[in-house]
Amino acid sequence: MDILVPVLLLVVIAIICAVLLTVSSVFFAVKEDERAIAIREALPGANCGACGYSGCDSYAKALANGETDKTNLCIPGGDAVAKCVATLLGVEAEDVVEQVAYVACNGKCGRVEKKYDYQGVKTCASANLFFGGDKSCTSACLGYGDCMRACPQDAIYVEDYVARIDPRKCVGCGICVRECPNGIIRLINDTSRVVVECSNHEKGVITRKSCPNGCIGCMKCEKTCKFGAIKVIDNLATIDYSLCTGCAECVSVCPVHCIHEGNFICGAHF
Numbered sequence: 495m496d497i498l499v500p501v502l503l504l505v506v507i508a509i510i511c512a513v514l515l516t517v518s519s520v521f522f523a524v525k526e527d528e529r530a531i532a533i534r535e536a537l538p539g540a541n542c543g544a545c546g547y548s549g550c551d552s553y554a555k556a557l558a559n560g561e562t563d564k565t566n567l568c569i570p571g572g573d574a575v576a577k578c579v580a581t582l583l584g585v586e587a588e589d590v591v592e593q594v595a596y597v598a599c600n601g602k603c604g605r606v607e608k609k610y611d612y613q614g615v616k617t618c619a620s621a622n623l624f625f626g627g628d629k630s631c632t633s634a635c636l637g638y639g640d641c642m643r644a645c646p647q648d649a650i651y652v653e654d655y656v657a658r659i660d661p662r663k664c665v666g667c668g669i670c671v672r673e674c675p676n677g678i679i680r681l682i683n684d685t686s687r688v689v690v691e692c693s694n695h696e697k698g699v700i701t702r703k704s705c706p707n708g709c710i711g712c713m714k715c716e717k718t719c720k721f722g723a724i725k726v727i728d729n730l731a732t733i734d735y736s737l738c739t740g741c742a743e744c745v746s747v748c749p750v751h752c753i754h755e756g757n758f759i760c761g762a763h764f
Contacts, residue, residue: 529582530558536578537568540646542667544569544593557583566590570665593666594684595649595659599635600691600707600752602654606634607704622675631704633693635678641670661758684758687740688733692752695728709752715744 534554541549545567547556556562557579566576566588573590580587612628614620618640626632637655649663650670659670661684671679678693690709694701698710711729723737724744731744731753742755 527555527558530554532582533557533579536571536575536582538571538575538665540570540665540667540669542570542646542669544666544668564588569593570667572665592684593668593681594661594664594758595666595668595670595679595681596661596689596691597635597641597657597659598678598680598689598691598693599633599656600750601629601631601634601705602656602707605705605707606631606655619675627676629704631694631701631708633676633678633695634705636676640675641673641679644669644673661756682735682758686735686738686758688738688742688745688753688755690724690731690733690753692730695730697729701729707750707752710750712749714747714749715753718743718747 531554534550537550537554539550543549545553547553547567553567557565563585565579565583565585566573568575568579569590569592571590572592573587576590577587607630608628609625609630610628612621612624614624616638618627618636618638621627621636621638627634627636629636635656637652637657639650639652639657641657642650642652646667646669647663647665649660649665650657651660652658657679659679666681666684668681671677671681673679676693680689682689692707692709694705694708696704698712701708701710709729709731711726711731713726715724715731716726720741720743721737721739723734723739725732725734731748740755745753745755
């Protein structure tokens with residue numbers, strides 16, 4: 495009896511708690527908008543924030559509540575998701591401007607020298623805490639793969655000490671952009687054809703000492719472009735994609751070959 499009574503008491507308490515929880519779940523349940531649930535199921539679930547909301551749940555609720563009428567904000571989902579969401583809301587589908595990421599660093603094949611032998615935790619975030627990383631160019635890719643590990647699409651790999659992005663797998667979620675401690679991963683429209691693979695704003699002489707592949711701000715690209723789409727700003731060539739026609743004239747005149755031509759839509763690597 496000394497054992498049975500406490501056991502029975504616990505069983506009774508458990509039953510009472512179960513009943514109370516069941517009643518509470520019925521009377522205090524927060525009813526969800528069925529449209530929000532349906533929209534959420536249509537979204538890819540990346541929770542990347544590319545839509546401007548904290549996650550897929552927030553975006554779905556905003557659409558269902560009428561806080562936004564933009565059905566084309568989900569870049570990873572693309573046009574297919576936009577059409578599905580538009581159908582659920584009974585509105586006309588809007589075109590999604592697909593984006594893709596690239597790494598703005600041309601220090602491949604170990605061209606960027608090491609300042610010291612880093613022996614710490616093998617992450618970019620950790621290495622960056624020590625004098626901006628172990629590479630002589632403080633704007634270089636550190637190559638420890640933080641972006642690679644964060645990518646939900648397995649679109650990033652490290653090759654020749656520099657992260658590279660496979661445009662055939664990249665969905666433009668932007669997670670890698672936020673993960674890079676040096677801020678050298680960029681998002682651009684997948685219709686773009688030319689990119690500057692450098693992020694160094696030092697003067698040309700200094701850049702050449704740390705990386706022979708870096709932009710030296712010579713302005714040859716700027717002088718060659720007939721459309722005024724490329725300018726040297728703070729010693730670094732910068733492309734205005736609203737003016738760029740993809741003619742690639744700047745690619746041919748770059749003496750250090752840090753301007754690259756490619757095709758994101760067809761999956762051609764830069």
